[in-house]
Amino acid sequence: MMMRRIACLATGLLLSACGPGSSPRPIASEPLTAPPFIGAAATAIPFAGSAPEHPYMAAAGVGGMHGDGFSSGVHQVAGPLGVNPQVVSRIGSRYPGGMCATVTFDRGGRLVALCASLLGFELQLLQPRSLELLASYQLPGRPSTFEALVKRDSSIIMTDTSGGAYFYLDAQDRAVLVDSRQRLQRIGHRQLESGQWEFYLADSWALGGDHVPEDCMNWNNWFPQGECDPVTAVMPDYSGNIWWVTRKGRVGTLNPDSGQIAMTRLDGEEIQNGFSVADDGVYIVSDHALYRMRAMADGAPDIVWREAYDRGSAKKVGSINQGSGTTPTLIGDDYVTITDNADERINLLVYRRTGNSKGERLICRLPLFDAGASATDNSMIGRGRSIFIENNHGYSNAMKQSDWSAISGGFSRIDIRADESGCNLVWTSPEKSPSVVPKMSAGNGLIYFYTFATQENGENAWYLGALDAETGRTAFKIRTGAGRDYDNNWAPISLGPDGTAYVGTLKGLLAIYDQDVNPQLSSAMQLCGGAGSGYKTAALDRACAHFWAARISNLGLGF
Template sequence: MDIRNSLERSKKTVLASAVLSASIILAGCSTNDVPAVIGDAVKATPLSQDQQPDNPWLAESERSSMHGGSYNRNLSTYPGPLGKNTETTHRVFSRILGVAPNISFDSKGRLITVSIKFTGIELHLLDPDTLETIARYDMPRKKSRDNSGGGYFHLDNQDRPILAPADNTIKILELDESGEKPEWVVAEEYSLEGVMPEGSNIHDIMPDWQGNLWFVTSNGHMGYRDKKTGEFFTYKMEEEGEVIQNSFSVDEEGVYIVSTHALYQFQIDKETRKPVYTWRQPYNRGEEQKPGTLSHGSGTSPTLIGDDLVAIADDDYPSTNVVVYKRNKDIEGDRKVCEIPIFEPGKSATENSLLVHNNAIVVQNDYGHVYSGNALETSPGVTRIDVREDRSGCDVTWESNLLSQSLPRLSTATGLLYFYTFKKQNDEDRLGGWYLTALDFNTGEEKFDRLIGTGTGGMLDTLSSVTAPVVLGPNGSAYVGIRTGVVAAADKE
């Protein structure tokens, strides 16, 4: 009990220090207008439901992972805020570094997220309204500067996080609520000793339709653990310097992985049980890595459209392109359906998954984004592209000059796209506002902004973005993982 009280006092001290530091920073800034409310509240305009199949080994798509299930469509049937008396909350994990890139929800509507700190990575179960920690699990500090160590995770069909900490294991955790206080415990653990060369750090892991656990690493290795036998099978990307820096997608037919050089469909060879690619599609990645990206190659996790297509954004110059391919193993004709350039030439990049609803794709610009925290460097741009029903090509439906600091989330219940943005009223202003911003999905029209908090948008701003997605909860709140923790916005009646 004394230890718990000590930890509570430490937490309050950290929060007080964060507030004091912010006050000192803001006191040195010239005052200017930062409106709390921009635009009127709106009425919901529901959209048709996107019939995305749920992976049978994962929780429902809209709550199982940061990109909305194994199809990576980044949409939700949960309602988001409509701008009516919107209130906000900021949970600080660390005012220096407490990155929370991944948010999901258990079947009781509670948040599950990670906090990536200098000292290690923590898995948190949070109250969805107060954002206070209900249970925490500590993982080792990762030594590599990639996405490994447990930052990515997925909830299985028993609400259990599947992750790979920096201790050379795969773990499945479950919540034990039998005692006085809930706690995370290890339900399953699989050693990776001897499976891959040293330095093959897993940065995402997800089951296929048969329950085999597939994984990717940042040094070009990938593979899976056979659910029936427990045996591991791996594959090494073949080209010089070819690595994997993103998550992947899964459907009934296969696993879709984008490397820094090509997009693949993988299946399991029936005789050898090894992972083999059934098709490989190289894409244009330009001559050099762009500012705002984490690798010289596509920054997107593949997103599945309908039952026949897969889409990525390449890394071409002068413009990144949204590229759509036929995804099935056996096809007729060319695999490429379309290639559409996006955003201003020379200032075009994306380092996030695409959003898909039916045949529509929404993509935001990340060119110039500084992940250590500088919203002032990001270039504007959000575009909607629609794939034609007959698969003869794609067309741009609308373009917006919105400057986004997050991957958006679409609510089919409200018809709104939700973004995390930073805005100043005038370029010369020292202060600006971090907002939950809503766009009309059908037209791209900006509907409203609701203030999350005030800041400079610079390196010391505690509200700075890591371009993590906006995530909608069952309670109608919108959540965003940021550099120091989690922020939430909810309408209050």
């Protein structure tokens, strides 16, 4: 699932208040003794497969936490190859906290990121690579933050995935999210005549009241008597309806043209993951079952089929609830995959998406990793007939983790057999990737993960690592910094249109990229993606938009 411990906001009181302006304030690192680079520069070998496009979302690979509507975890561009790697860091918030949970990219290549602080989430518009702040938009604080502070229980925050982290960027570059006040919003950004940028509220709909209970503990409501049910995630279907799910099993749609809202409820079930969409329906996993749904003529969610899974006898260390920790990943036109929560070893489950409510859909149930050391809280990568998954067993969160030897590690590739008779384990890497949402670069065939090495001084040095998707061999690791502030704490890796890898950390955001060796590409990157408050002329803006559109499509403009 992914960014479940999105922000340790209550414990953010322990962090120093920070005030990054437009220029990034770097994240401070503990002393470094670990090597800055391990391995060797890789050679790009593209990984075959098609990219799903969605008519109501930004281009594939740039529009959400998991990259696209399929939650494939695949970016089309070629990410870093480890050629003279550069690392830029930015403290993510002017207030205590700072973690940047989700990163998307507009058609100009700029980052639209959601960062957290003690006062709430904030949308930020950032220049690529330089991480210069162009604009920001404050969202209200989450009730769970206030409740955690009052009750002195940070687990209240750690089990709350609401507030906007599962937002998406639509086809008009607007961030679509539900904030902590149960308002579904579309927030755009634009450049002013002065050259400065701003966010603006394009649309807003209230989901509270009759649809989503919002009697939540907060600074103005110390003793709530009713129900509080925050919205977890939003995503559009292929008809343009905006779907939303809540923690306590409510599933709804909103027609943005008419404002009509329709809803159903999965009684006794929780939804703490994101969900996925294709032209054949909406795929949602609760803590009991996987669902395929569709919208009826009036927008009402309708269950096409339901597949219960082994939810185990209890939730595992670091899990939110007793259920699957994965957002459903759609693969091609035929398959959907999740994991269960079986006690000794979780299982990879692959289902056919077609079939009626009584059809046999399960293709394989494959045990993963070692007995007693098997858990994942992140969505899988799906490309072609291949599935890639990491083991998160032994990790809790950046503020509480003390026993790093408890991290079991493991990263596996599983392929669906062509005759659909089952699945094969292709390889398993021993690399330890405690909590990051990993991503594939289809452009170079590398799987990016985030790992650590404990130094002699006891502090962890953190690395962006890359696995060869074909063989599972570790290609290289790039050191980013040392100490708790560099812990990834469940945020994703995101690959920008220029190939830069972005990693959210407890304190902010990292940009990791190869030093460009092509002078023509370097000049274009400096012109369209370097420091500055915006493009100076309309003609340059159009040129740079064309440049970034080509990079997003991996056409390269000849570079």
